[in-house]
Amino acid sequence: MIIGVLGPKGSYTEKAAQQWLTEKRINECGSKCNNGPEDDSLSLQYCEDIQDVFSFIRDGSLDLGLVPVENSIEGSVGITLDMLLEHDVTIVGETVVAIEHCLLSKGRKEDIRIILSHPQALAQCRHFLKENFKGVELRTTGSTSHAARLATEFEEMAAIASRESAQTYGLNVLLSNIQDREHNHTRFLTIVRSDHPATYPKQNGGDCAYKTSIIVYLDRDRPGALYDILGEFSLRKINLTRIESRPSKKTLGDYLFYVDLEGNTSDDIIKEAIYNVESKVGMLKMLGSYPAFKPV
């Protein structure tokens, strides 16, 4: 079982993968949920960026992949939402990781001329950077751990990355917890190829809570279309945990909606709601039903 995460070693996605696997084993919700990968047959493959995780799942070189989807400070990870639409993948799990960004460097704080990190991490530390490092050059990398690895090269460079990355790459933690809000969490999704259900059998039943994710493209010319489809869920008391719009990329003002709801498509009520929604929208893409994250 090969699991793709953002590389190199020490990324938050790697942490998410390990956490998700542990949660999976701990939260065995009934025997049917206990069909996840076993430790001894696991290997991590480090990918350069989020696109690569999706591409390697498509070409079969990964069995599973983990990707960040939203953060409590900076919101959606646009590229992940776009890839979920473009690729034939199914979501089989989610997990939430506490993010504590640190400023790591070989040098001293006063020597820092360049700060490197993933664009999401830079955005999560926007106020910190503006107040403490105004004018310092910001460089983007494919992951926070990649930034940490690059920061080993020069003393004038610093990376925004995890405390673990400091250890991995022999950097000093100059400042910790530097994100703009104390509480910072990122939600990650575990994905597989849609035509590989055998890799990770769909879970029905069990006593844990499920989530279902869909993408809908409304009929633009019908006002109140979003209200109408939300009604299908409201009518059945199905709780929506998230509604996120994303440009259709056809024209400005034209959107897709990413909806997460509580429940499993194997439940009749969910099946019925989605069936009705499908008849009212221009396009509906089912992303999957998966055990909801439950803090241990």
Next chain:
Amino acid sequence: MIIGVLGPKGSYTEKAAQQWLTEKRINECGSKCNNGPEDDSLSLQYCEDIQDVFSFIRDGSLDLGLVPVENSIEGSVGITLDMLLEHDVTIVGETVVAIEHCLLSKGRKEDIRIILSHPQALAQCRHFLKENFKGVELRTTGSTSHAARLATEFEEMAAIASRESAQTYGLNVLLSNIQDREHNHTRFLTIVRSDHPATYPKQNGGDCAYKTSIIVYLDRDRPGALYDILGEFSLRKINLTRIESRPSKKTLGDYLFYVDLEGNTSDDIIKEAIYNVESKVGMLKMLGSYPAFKPV
């Protein structure tokens, strides 16, 4: 009348400011709309980033400011949405600018080692960069024109910026129209200080179309709350042009909704809908009513 835009000279925001002022004069929708600033009393002030536009409006050194709010490829500009919530500003106008990103440099394509631009522009050219400049270092700047100015320093640097920036800074256009989709548009908002209505009197009536923007924070513990507030608009046949969620930053899974609707708060029907919505939500912030963009 001092108008704040992203600087230095040649930014898309500057183009948006000029376009908005022109549209304002051309689309004089009744005499009441014709109270915009006059050409001869105008001056542009270049700001380093979006936060500065908001800060300078707050401290009174700007009368008006323009900020990007959404793009047809990359979606919302998170920082603008956050600032609209945090600052006491009122939206008095909008405009839409066609974006044609070019790769600008003093050097040749094969010499490029570093590409600079605003994070939104880098994201709009994501596929292009991955396919053509894999491994090249990406640096973020406060605006595309700032990237162009920096790219004048070394031949191994290139900027993603407008064709006009090439002229302004004496750079070569190595490649044009490099964004991932041919059609690329950014919507900009014109903002003023909320307690300075005199600067830019609220426009009531006239024969042009209006939009109204609000932010709502729902009551989390009430399922179906979003459906319920959308119902207030649907009931009155008020068309919503955009619904965007944004993290409340309190905890993951807790969101604010930014809603744009057709109509003016001076219309009774809109007033009534918003009054009803306000009674159902945890918080409602009125961002303003303003003439809707109309392509000339």
